[in-house]
Amino acid sequence: MLKRPKRSSQQPTAERPSPGAPAGLNQIPLLQILSAQDRQKVLGEMTETRYSKGDFIFREGDPTEYFHIVKEGSVKCVKSSLDGKECTLKVLMPGDLFCCDASAFDGASHPGTAQPMGDVSVLRMKKEAYFKMLRANPDAAMEVIRYLGNRLNEAQEKAKVLALDRADQRLASLLVHLAERSGINDPHGIRVTVRLTRQDMANMVGVTTETAIRIMARFKKDRLVTGTAARLVIRDLSKLKLLAST
Amino acid sequence: MLKRPKRSSQQPTAERPSPGAPAGLNQIPLLQILSAQDRQKVLGEMTETRYSKGDFIFREGDPTEYFHIVKEGSVKCVKSSLDGKECTLKVLMPGDLFCCDASAFDGASHPGTAQPMGDVSVLRMKKEAYFKMLRANPDAAMEVIRYLGNRLNEAQEKAKVLALDRADQRLASLLVHLAERSGINDPHGIRVTVRLTRQDMANMVGVTTETAIRIMARFKKDRLVTGTAARLVIRDLSKLKLLAST
């Protein structure tokens, strides 16, 4: 599932290297699609910014000026209600686009907040330049359409789970997704590389932290998972899948 | 909010008229964007099909061969769980696109079912022709990107409501949306033109039919709404908005 591009052993420390073809950029499908010279041009219009835990990339309500791509690390998209409850809509990984969406078209503002989960690096581009690039590159536009379509399907699948499933089923769904999207092999099963506390998980599936803790404890007792945020391992993916789709 | 195009009093009975510029098509932004001759060409590649209640436009799991546009009537997008529970993800109205999404790209199948709510008319186009059209028309591609972005925002907002709100708040949200998207003025408030039973509403907000009935009864007692499916009228939109965003 995970393709890992071969890479020389040099470290990806480049802060913003001479805008050539630095490491890490080949994880971004949208850029791969462009011709070498268009890619060069686009990279010239993009700025790389680093964030760490506690920062905000943007907040709900901020004006939408930029188009973004995750280069390194994970970013969470969050919405909050007036009484302080939060829900995490999506965890973006390297290569994910954000604000490619329509809120960026008219003068609208961001419908949610984007927060780094740990150290991240994000590429940004003025939305005017982004639109211009899309108009000039039908392949890039098609890629964005494909990407947005996938995101839409994903969001609708998530809505279905929230609408129909019990808390334990939702958590099982989440774990299955995590295993597929950010899992690596581990002697005891599949290790989830994104670091998520029980509270994070709770916010992702629309339950309280206590409920997430209780259910995860049950999963642990039933040998479906082990460990917590720092080292979460899925031990029985098929049973989780079964529970998720019951 | 609703623009109603002037139209001569002739009835829109045309089954598939000589592919000129028949009535109704000017409600479809995507087609309006094309040049007259491109539009002509696209219309030549599209087929109009009529469906009525009980039909399926396509079912979850069917292969994705076509791109669709709603021309007349309302279409609901539904997903079901294995144990027969259903959830309605979205009600499509004239001008709405569907299957413009990525499931149509690779060989994937439809992630949900599309069912007419009453008599509808749908335009269809082979997806190859659709992709070709998008490649040739940057404006059309941008419109699809804008449209998909809006759909994504909408789906995420829906997920948030499902994750954080109580049943009465979800129903209030639904009623507010209905008033905005399909409401017309009425002596007693805003009449919702889409015909929705309590069961339909329940499926749209992820609660049981009984819960929807009880809450709607409470709303009626509190003079927030009157009537049922055939003639649902929102009497106090601001109170509903307040409840939805509490």
Add this chain to the structure above:
DNA sequence: TACAAAACATGACAATAGTCATGTTTTGTT
């Protein structure tokens, strides 16, 4: 108009998940 089917309604009870309170363990600093 008559009649069946669908929609609406309501009560009693059960299951699920939330709330609040308190305590332990883990983690990440100085």
Add this chain to the structure above:
DNA sequence: AACAAAACATGACTATTGTCATGTTTTGTA
């Protein structure tokens, strides 16, 4: 290593929603 902060854990109780059962009203159609 020491410490504070965060994360994890668990019990007792409550609120919300689901389930099942039964009955009435509305709607569509022969």
